[in-house]
Amino acid sequence: MIITDGAQPRLARGCRFGADDTLLVPEGVLRLKGTGAEILKRCDGTRTLGEIVGEMREQFVGMVESDVEEFLRKLNERGVVEW
């Protein structure tokens, strides 16, 4: 699914954070690596994609918009993130 700058991504139903940067989903567990966990923590349904990208770029040198978009699109395909 296409994600626009104004979209407000959030975790899908049945998905929540577990201990140690894990994401618990209906079929199992996703282990999140550094920036992935940081992106997902910002997917609260209120921040827009634009805002998330802005915050990520501020915190992580070299992060570009397409990295965030691609990460969210992949998780959307797996039914973990929606907007």
Added chain:
Amino acid sequence: MTDKPLALIAELTHRCPLRCVYCSNPLELAGRKQELSTAEWVSIFEQAAAMGIMHAHFTGGEPLLRDDVVELVSAARKSGLYVNLITSGVGLSEGKLSKLVHAGLDHIQLSFQDFDEEAAAEISGVRVLAKKREAARLIRQTNLAFTVNLVVHRKNLDRLEELIAFAEGLGPQRIEIANVQYYGWAMENRSSLLPTREQVERSVEVLNRRKLAPHKNIAIDFVTPDYYGKYPKPCMGGWGRRLMLIDPAGRAMPCHAAAVIPNITFDNVRDKQLRWMWAESAAFQMFRGTEWMQEPCKTCPKQEHDFGGCRCQALLLAGDASAADPVCTLSNKRPLVDSVLQITNAVKESPPPHLPRTLPLIYRSNPS
């Protein structure tokens, strides 16, 4: 030693308002008096979470028949587990559902036998379709993640397209279409439930078409009929490798059907810690890894992929729990499966005189 298990399967009770002919529970069911207490289950959840287990799947029987089910969901969630409730929906009132949600339930899986009352009742032995529809309606009003489960077999596989449309209309995020697995009560009814090759091929076409269609944001998981496969499934993700099951009486088992294996002994949560049973108990060691394997598994390049398939199926079909799963085309016991398929596929066209077209179904009994 092996990794920690990923999930705990908590069979809270064998009691059930349904009497499904495809039930995979053992023929010998535990009665209410044998069931674990609330405190015993709470301790299991704490031990499981401390071991690093992430998911708890509440099942049965019908887990809602436990008076303490809300308390158990709450305890499991407080221990840090992700809680999934697998239910028939019978007994799921609005009040009970609201309590379960507040207790921290993460996900609910609701089973349906059919969209037609008569067809559903033939399989489940009771008329409960209206109750199930009502349960689905109530679930949709909550924020719970919702999966609809439909078990398919010879009697309904021809209507797969309609079954999927029905399931979609119930409003879940996921649909699980599962072919019957032949253990327990299902094995007793295999000759009535095993689909024909033609049915299986058509069902695969239906699912492939569904994959190409706009997918309405509903995911479909399909559990294939393994008798028609070329290779076995990695049953339970490998014996003692991913899953730990606690039965209603507290026995720790690598899978729900494992009690059929001769000379197997199960330790009990009433005597031993989960961590010890996972790492050391005879039952979990029995077919763990690849040491126990015979040919063709012993030198098979796929041995770390399917782990020799299902041990219970090897026992039930080949009479030897350490043989390769006979559904594997590399197994010298595969002709046993082929002869079953031959009868199944012959019956439709011209049933031999000694084989009735339909055998009486054997309904699951209910423990007191």
